[in-house]
Amino acid sequence: MPTALVLDDQVPPTGLRRGVPGTVLALGAVSFFTDISSEAVVAVLPLYVTAVLGMSPLAYGFLDGVYQGVSAVVRVLGGWWADRTQRSKEVALLGYGVSAVSRFLLLPASGFGALTGTVALDRLGKGLRTGPRDALIAGASAEHQLGRNFGVHRAMDTAGALVGPLAAFAILMSIPVGLGGYRSVFVLSAAAAVVGLAVLVLAVPGRSPRVIAAAAEAGPRMRWRDLTDPRLRRVLVAAGLLGLLTVGDGFLYLVLAGAGTFGASWFPLLMVGTNAVYLLLAVPLGRLADRVGRARVFLGGHLALVGAYVLTATQLGGAAWVIAVLALLGTFYAATDGVLAAIASRLVPPASRASGIAAAQTVVALSRFGSSVGFGLLWTLTGRSTAMVVVAVGLTAVLPVAAGLLRLRRTAEASS
Template sequence: MYVTLRDRPGADARTGTVVRRVSSTVVLLGVVSLLTDVSSEMVASVLPLYLTAAVGLSPLAYGFLDGIYQGVSAFVRIAGGYAGDRGGQPKWVAVLGYGASALSRLAMLPATGFAAITAVVTGDRLGKGLRTAPRDALIAEASDPGALGRSFGVHRALDTAGAALGPLVAFALLASVPGSYDSIFVVSFGFALLGLAVLVLFVPNLRPATGAARIGLRRALRAIAGRPLRRPLLAAGMLGLLTVGDGFLYLSLTERDDLAAGWFPLLYVGTNVAYLALAVPLGRLADRVGRARVLVAGHGALLACYLLAALPTGGFGLTLSVLLLLGTFYAATDGVLPALVSRLVPDEARGSGIAAAQTVVALARFASSLLFGLLWSLQGPGASLLLFAGLLVAAVPAAGFLVRGVGHE
């Protein structure tokens, strides 16, 4: 991965020169996300097994909690994006969100019942919702418009490096002391605190270059509801509704292939390694051929993932294929969506626009988790995955039609 650091976008994008540089701010934010994702993925990689095996939740109850994990952040994403836009302080809004998530790691220690765990997970996800849009607005502001896919790809690659390391740390802790979930929560807090320190001490608080950092609520809402965003948001919501949570996919693989519980965290590593390898190449591809095209095409990898995970028998090769396809899906969508949206709204409403897209996706995935948990309880994982795959076959071309021609610069 070739990256040359710089501080702010230069004249290359205006003159049409091919840009091969990524802002130092993007890299620093990537380091923050790397450390934070080591923390969060340490917990996330054991949470499905912890909740179903140790706590004893049913698939439907886990579906509710996974829905909280996927979707509760939607309630504050637009507030976080707007707060960063309105006050011209996106960095400090992000600091508040990262801090809330860090504290939730320690709060997991005394949480043993369903209600307590739900409250802790909710606090963590609210922190994520608050920080994500202001952080992505900082990335967009620090980047050349013609290289947004690349910049978001570099950030997501660093983010995903942490997401790959987190489950390895959790695996090592569980291997050393089986069932030592408390040690996972304590170590994850340490990583989260280190990431917060990097953000506070080293990341600049960039504002829109136009100087229009303060935007009224009415104007922000007009930007979100404006015509340029309608079709992309509709497409993103439709596809998000058919995106099964990672935890469900991993639990289905564990059930089918009879994997030992201690190996469960390593399933996250396979996905994140693929994401890490492909985030920058697919980001650059999105800059060249169109971000909307890559966003929709990435769901083809998700479709293949469902079909392979739904097979009645598996094995190492099929399991690895599912993990790699899931990582490919995230590499083609996670950073590409904010890169696409950030160019469809005015600069001063960038955080609000990105937050609107993320809110739609989060709410859709919340509904998806509840629905899939119910279907699993009624008919098992295989039939449920096949049903989602069939619906996705129809949704992908429909989404492609909705975003046709969107985001071409």
């Protein structure tokens, strides 16, 4: 029997509190090394593209769009494949392997076409692995601890995202900023990717007892109609609308760098600041989402993003300005990344969990692809401050619509 409308699907913590499952910790270690690999590159990519290779903001916007959106091509495929075969680990392993190969191909890439192809290959690997990986986390987690466990994983993931840019910063400080320094960063990235693959193979179990029991009860085959649940559709529409107004981090970092507060070799530390806040807040905000409602925390994260846009548009300059922008950006990621996966995982049966999570992530990736390309064009036509104001106003206007979409009707069956 339906209950009153509630914002999202907050689950009252019942039963004994349990420790973090070993599968979650092992996948966190995989993501730790993988993020060292990926974020070392991402930290230097905006400056590498615009300053070293001499490309325009529009060209970087296209590359960032590829980075954000190409994974959407295979996210649902990766989720469907994992659900259909009940082999989430193997599908995730293929995705991590493809991304590792792209790290080695990045070394000789210097032209726009080669760089775009390498970035696309890396994002295809991410698209394959993300849904199956998050399904492994959800399958190993008690329902009332989903937010916390996703928060733990994202915190470990973000710890790697701290180390990667710090390592890139150390390399660029010790080697003159130029092609040699950037290629040294790419070598580090390739090595870390290989370590992450090894941890996945050796430390992550294929199927947890919880997943096996759920599959036996609900049936081993996913059904496409599981993805047509009206509540899931509303979540997908809300995530897509918000994603269209979510600008790639690199653009904010370029604005901060353009204010002249710091030199080029310090550029990777911008991502370190964002990820430090993400690391500190991922678990607390995950727990808060379990208690007060995941959609509330998800929407609150986007409010922090509006604040980051407005503050960036002012171009005040100075260390305090930079720190404030990075803090708001890190809060946004801590409140939205794992929380969206936790929301989606509860709106589909266990046999379709990877596909449901992948569907939400696909919508976000596609919308952010459009956002990156559109913002690059807007920046080129109007200037960086005006472009930031436009997206801040747009995101503010969309938030009430998203809040209405995320008021999900729970049934007794869904909340059991």
